[in-house]
Amino acid sequence: MQRAFWGARDPFSCVPGTAGAAGRAVQVWASLNAVRSVLHRGAVMTSLADAGAAAAPGQAAPAPLSLRLVLAGSIGNTLEWYDFGAYGFLAAIFARNFFPADSGFAALLAAYGMMAASFLMRPVGGVIFGHIGDRYGRRHALYLSAALMCVSTVAIGLLPTYATAGMAAPILLLALRLLQGVSIGGEYSSSVVFLAESAKPRWRGLLLSLCSMGAMGGTMLGSLVGAATASFLSQDELIAWGWRMPFFVGLLLGGTTLWLRHGLQSAPERSTEQPRSPLLQAFADDWRAIVICAVINLAGGVNTYTLFVYLVTYMEQVDGLSPGSALQVNTASMVVAVVLMPMFAALSDVIGRKRVLVASLLGFILFGWPLFRLVSGGTEEGAMLGQLGFAVLISAYTGVSPAVLAELFKRATRCSAAAVSNNVSRGIAGGTAPMVGVYLVSGLHDPMGPALYIICIALISLIATLCMTDRTRLPLP
Numbered sequence: 485m486q487r488a489f490w491g492a493r494d495p496f497s498c499v500p501g502t503a504g505a506a507g508r509a510v511q512v513w514a515s516l517n518a519v520r521s522v523l524h525r526g527a528v529m530t531s532l533a534d535a536g537a538a539a540a541p542g543q544a545a546p547a548p549l550s551l552r553l554v555l556a557g558s559i560g561n562t563l564e565w566y567d568f569g570a571y572g573f574l575a576a577i578f579a580r581n582f583f584p585a586d587s588g589f590a591a592l593l594a595a596y597g598m599m600a601a602s603f604l605m606r607p608v609g610g611v612i613f614g615h616i617g618d619r620y621g622r623r624h625a626l627y628l629s630a631a632l633m634c635v636s637t638v639a640i641g642l643l644p645t646y647a648t649a650g651m652a653a654p655i656l657l658l659a660l661r662l663l664q665g666v667s668i669g670g671e672y673s674s675s676v677v678f679l680a681e682s683a684k685p686r687w688r689g690l691l692l693s694l695c696s697m698g699a700m701g702g703t704m705l706g707s708l709v710g711a712a713t714a715s716f717l718s719q720d721e722l723i724a725w726g727w728r729m730p731f732f733v734g735l736l737l738g739g740t741t742l743w744l745r746h747g748l749q750s751a752p753e754r755s756t757e758q759p760r761s762p763l764l765q766a767f768a769d770d771w772r773a774i775v776i777c778a779v780i781n782l783a784g785g786v787n788t789y790t791l792f793v794y795l796v797t798y799m800e801q802v803d804g805l806s807p808g809s810a811l812q813v814n815t816a817s818m819v820v821a822v823v824l825m826p827m828f829a830a831l832s833d834v835i836g837r838k839r840v841l842v843a844s845l846l847g848f849i850l851f852g853w854p855l856f857r858l859v860s861g862g863t864e865e866g867a868m869l870g871q872l873g874f875a876v877l878i879s880a881y882t883g884v885s886p887a888v889l890a891e892l893f894k895r896a897t898r899c900s901a902a903a904v905s906n907n908v909s910r911g912i913a914g915g916t917a918p919m920v921g922v923y924l925v926s927g928l929h930d931p932m933g934p935a936l937y938i939i940c941i942a943l944i945s946l947i948a949t950l951c952m953t954d955r956t957r958l959p960l961p
Contacts (some may be wrong), residue, residue, distance in 0.1 A: 491843075495886065500937070527696075538837070553682065555750050557626070560675055560741050560745075562698040563700030564699070565668075568705035569707045570730040570734070571661075573710030575599075578872050581653075582653050583654060584647075588942050602668075603911045605669060606666075607912075611669075611903065612765060613899070613903060614900035614902070616900045629668075630667075632663060633668065636667065637735070640660050640661075669813060669907045673903040677881060677898050677899050680692055681895070685957045688890075689883075689886075699847075701822055703818070704819070713730055727936060742943065757954075765851065765896070769894060774904060776892070778908055780841070780945050780952065783845060783942050783944075785910040785915075785944075786937065787848065787877075787938055788917075789915070790876050790938060791878060794917060795814065798860075798925070798931075803859070803860065804862060806863055817868075818871055825879045825909045826884065832956065833957065837887055841880075842950070844878075845881070846941075847876075848938055851894060852938045853935050857870070858873070860932065889902050891958075891960060
């Protein structure tokens, strides 16, 4: 029974002469040591290359990984989420410059509505770039998604304000935010598939955790640049022209991403049989896996955007913390999550993705209420302790989920299937999570409303996880 539930392969069979806790320790240490090897050697990382693995029918063995290939595959997520972090931090400035209204609250709501609208475009981006990745090659999808984000980010910095252009200003801003939503819908899943097809099975989880680390690191970087801009400029300067600076800084990050991806060589771009419509073929062949993956990703969308986006406002309005204290608590928890992601990913390479995901989701179900009680207690110490507890749980989930996303689908339709299953749940559940949190607190008149939402979604995702086929350390289908 246990063998059938956790998968057919023994995750410790590759450690001769070790068993039990000793075997686990050796494998986890070897996985973490791979990170040091990447930074130490810098050139071709043959320890992570899958050159010796048997190729699937219709495709050659993946090319050896280089540091440039790894950076090219993961840094795009930093660019994508840098813009979202900067926009979120400067939302009040955008509200004033682009949405003049009698009520400051209404203007701020419109500014956040722009962010929600861009999230709703993620499924559209997933369909477009998933098709490009499956029909024309992964690297083309990666290059085009980064180029679209780079152009739209810089264009936001060049926009005229409402005072200059009238209603054209918010309309142009909306158009650019929607383009960014399309871009981010293609970037994450394309980068996950790109790296997964070049990684050796035994290191796949660790390598793919770089995608999640890049996304959260980009959010922190955007907030940091926004905060630095606000601290060096007066309020009048920030409103007049300073808000544009973080988006021009994004040009440097975008240019680096495009340079790394230009002429990129990776695993073979195509299999021998290419369906005319990869998305329709994916639903025909893998509809069950798409549904399971989408439901699993519900927890990632809701938990990430509730805990790291909405909770900043929650701590200010419900707990009465100062904006500076709330930002410190949130930043500290994000740093902890980024540090722990590769560790949980390395652990999943040893004991299996399903075990780590189940443990994380059970943690949200069992400890979500007491941890949120700490956050809502009205003290900075309690908020910090609760957020750090949530950071541990979310890092276990987000560290493992990229590998799950890549391992469930066949190569010919992998980009399309991964993009749709990830973006539908993340775009809808994640993009609306902050608004749901506000509604639950106001409608239920109970500061613990968001905790109940987190627990219910974790339970739903747990059921889907138990139905998932665990392909840890196996060749991609």
